[in-house]
Amino acid sequence: MSSIIDKAVEALQGKVSGGFDGSAKFVIEGEGAIVLDSQGVRAGDEDTSVTLTASAETFEGMMNGEVNPTMAFMSGKLKIDGSMGEAMKLASILG
Numbered sequence: 001m002s003s004i005i006d007k008a009v010e011a012l013q014g015k016v017s018g019g020f021d022g023s024a025k026f027v028i029e030g031e032g033a034i035v036l037d038s039q040g041v042r043a044g045d046e047d048t049s050v051t052l053t054a055s056a057e058t059f060e061g062m063m064n065g066e067v068n069p070t071m072a073f074m075s076g077k078l079k080i081d082g083s084m085g086e087a088m089k090l091a092s093i094l095g
Contacts, residue, residue: 004056005032005043011063012041016093022086023048029055036090050082050090062094069094 008028016036023037025048035044054062058077061067069091072078080087 002031004028005034008034008059008063009041009043011060012036015063016041020090020093022083022089023050024086024090025051026059027051027053028059029053031056048082048086050080050084050086052087052090053079053081 005028008026008031012026012034020036021038023035023046025045026034026036028034032043033045035042035046035048037048054072054077058067058072062069062072062078067077069078073080073087
């Protein structure tokens with residue numbers, strides 16, 4: 001597992017301390033994937049309701065508040081495959 005994935009798991013854990021009442025996967029291009037669900041946050045590549053794909057730079061920006069997830073999606077920096085409802089719930093958590 002890459003150090004970027006390790007840092008991403010840590011960053012997401014801080015944002016969703018109580019878990020997430022859905023299932024989502026973040027794919028960080030060229031690095032790996034992170035699963036977020038009711039059990040918490042972990043590196044993994046299981047099937048989820050929604051998959052969000054972004055570069056490491058875009059993901060880091062979303063975690064530190066410099067990149068708005070909705071704007072990243074609108075500008076093509078964030079790709080969403082699956083449930084838009086789950087993606088919207090996740091966007092509200094990420095800010």
